[in-house]
Amino acid sequence: MRTLNHLSLSSFFTFVLSLTRTVSSASIRYTRELSIVGSDFFDQFNWESKNDPTHGRVNYLTLEEAKAKNLAYATEDKFFMLPDSENIVSPGSRGRDSIRISSKQAFDESVIIIDLEHMPHGCGTWPAFWTLSQKGPWPTGGEIDIIEGVHEAEQNLISLHTLPGCTVPATRYQTGETASTNCDTSFNFNQGCGTKVRHPGSYGKDFNALGGGFYALARSKEYGVKVWFWPRVALLAPLDVRFNGEAVNPDFWGPPTAYFPTGANCEYEEHFDAHMLVFDLTFCGDWAGSPSVWPASGCSPMSCNDFVDENPEAFADAYWEINSLRIYTPVSD
Template sequence: MLPALRPSCQRLVRSTITQRRWASTEHHGPEENFSTNAWRNFLIVVVGAAVWYRVDQRWTDQGEEKHPFQRYIEYHMTNREDKDRFAAEQLEKAEKMADYRLVYQEAQRAPIHRMRYPESFERASPRALSAGANSDVSQIQVSSASAWTLTDTYQGNTFFDGFTFFTENDPTHGTVKYVDRTTAQASGLIYAQNNVVTMKADATNVTPNGRPSVRISSNKTYNSGLFILDLSHMPTGCGTWPAYWLVGGNWPNQGEIDILEGVNTQIKNQVTLHTNAGCTMDPKTSHSTGKWLTNNCDINAPGQPANAGCSVESTSGFSYGPGLNAIQGGVYATQWKPDTGIQVWFFPRYRIPADITSGNPNPASWGNATADFPFNNCSSNHFTNMAITFDLTFCGDWAGAVYNSKFNCPGNCNDFVANQPWAFSQAYWKINSLKVYQSLTSIPLQRQFHKAIITMKTEQEWQAILTPEQFRILRQKGTEMPGTGEYNNHFDQGVYACAGCGAPLYTSGTKMNTQCGWPAFFDAVPGAVVRQEDSSLGRQRTEILCAKCGGHLGHVFKGEGFPTPTDERHCVNSISIRFNKEQ
């Protein structure tokens, strides 16, 4: 029973008692302790995480990759620098993998072509030869991507070995006395220094019987070729008449090509052809950059001065005499092809084409020639068996005839030449090199040898036809003792052939004087020699063999510093080759 209260107070008390009963009995949750679901679940998660971490750690210690859960926790516990380093490492791995996949996916296995019956190929191929079989290849022409191959080099100490000294009276009636080689050397008129050849006239003595000088002609004659003369000085001065030219033995029937010629104090070169009747030029069809002076090559052509020939004058003041000498000379290149004609270019020292310097001349890239003589109205038969010639004469039929009238030189030409030696201090040639190239399409494989035969023999057959020493070197890859070979110091003009099969291998124009103890060459006949790696002495070398019979020749060495176009030295056993003298 409630005490006696006012009705309003009684209602308030009843309401409060009712609310407390509702909260304590009907609407209050169960009492919270460690047996409730929330605590139980929390404990399970914590214990599970601890167990998983220990198991995961054990796997990691055994080399297993970390679990993603552990990596996630570690990532969020890692500082910024470590995160960046980790990202960079992963990026690098991804890039390497991408590169690897790219290479792997694009790589293709080399195709393999299998013949079901390979023996049928041997029976069907005209090139398949059994041991001992012969095949005539005497008419085969050598072909190459390069149009020209070097055949002769006149340079340095061996320059004069390729020439004959003319000692007869001057055919042009000059005030000159040509001397022989011995006299010229003793008088200091010829010498080679630093691989440069000098030829000059006497500039010391009064010479009433003609001024001593030099005229030389090559031992070898030519019927075509690319002739490249590199010179740094030429004779000049009043009374002089120097010339660099090609001439046949039966003049004028075998022709004459004057490449570099002039008189007195002339400053522009004249390029001239001299022939018998029947050879004319049409300036309209010529691509000369020079000025045409005459166009009939016949020495007796009507309407022209006697022996004028067909002549083109250079437009360059550096092409001759004092102008050429002032720029340290340059290169005169002459292309003579029987099917097209004769062209002469002059390149000043500062503008020599790179292909000439590298030893791979390409006239097609040189532009128009100074003098272009196409064989449209002139047979190539007008130019045959021609020798390279250098000379320095004085006065005579040309220089003397225009000595006063055109050049205003002092006094009488003959008297001036005989009595004024000081005036000829500049009358000398200085030649760096003269190289002769031949067109590969004009060189038959057998060259100047007997009929070429591709010979495939067994070793027993080789042993029967070779001497024991030849067999040891050619077939068993032996080496002769240094300094004992027949061709070690041999410099005659001709071609060196394989001692086993007779194939032409090297020309005398590529022979080097290296004093190494064996014959040395700086290049071979194109296609005549093959190379293969040789490690027989415990070091890597390059062996050279005859491409025709596989005979061992020697080894090739590169980069030794010899002044040659190839920077190579083919070191060849004398036993492996034989010499065929130039006829």
């Protein structure tokens, strides 16, 4: 964080305002509405087999197809989603078999906590855990990306994507690094407003090597959108996060990893409504396969699509292993 001597006066006041909003939200508590563990994912999510809207080299499967191919399965306390890592992909097909699911329920003001053991990573991959307006159509109602990256990225990118008229200050109450400030999907090729997680082990193989961790999203009309990350090994996650609390209070969790304040520059009710939760794993596509990203990845001299088609073994570690997903909704003190 820059010192006060290097902050512009306007940036300083913006920072103080965001801090004040954080402190003033201390009355908001949340009680557990839904806990999704193991085979609950089969009942609580819709399995989307449509064409990939981000133009990836992917063939999303129905629930029946995913079960038949053993690319989605559950134990008593874990849920797994995998891509095909055994077969060469036919040039005439949609792409490599994979999974995209969206929750049947949608949530507005809420806290969402994921206990994640393993996330997909590797050349050609573009995994994401995010929330999206159920009503839509996109980008109406907004999008919040909690976990997202490509190839062998080392930092998770947390971001918002909205209709025009939503921006966030560059300096705000968060531990992450501001990557962009305009959330408008029509600006800069839908970059959105993003925050990079500084903590090592927030994404990909480093996250998995540390035994995974916890991500938590809190959203409120009072303060906007906040996201926290805690690695599992450090035991830094609050007790109510680590031990499946009946109720949580994010105001005792310390500064968020990413903070997107709402207000005059981004009115909450104009840009966000009830969101469904989405997991997906696509390959290449608009980001991972773009002409500016794939050649710089160091993955292969062949095209991204050809790499995905011809190297099934490269996707052996590109799977989701989820311990639990919990949703909390606000109660008044």
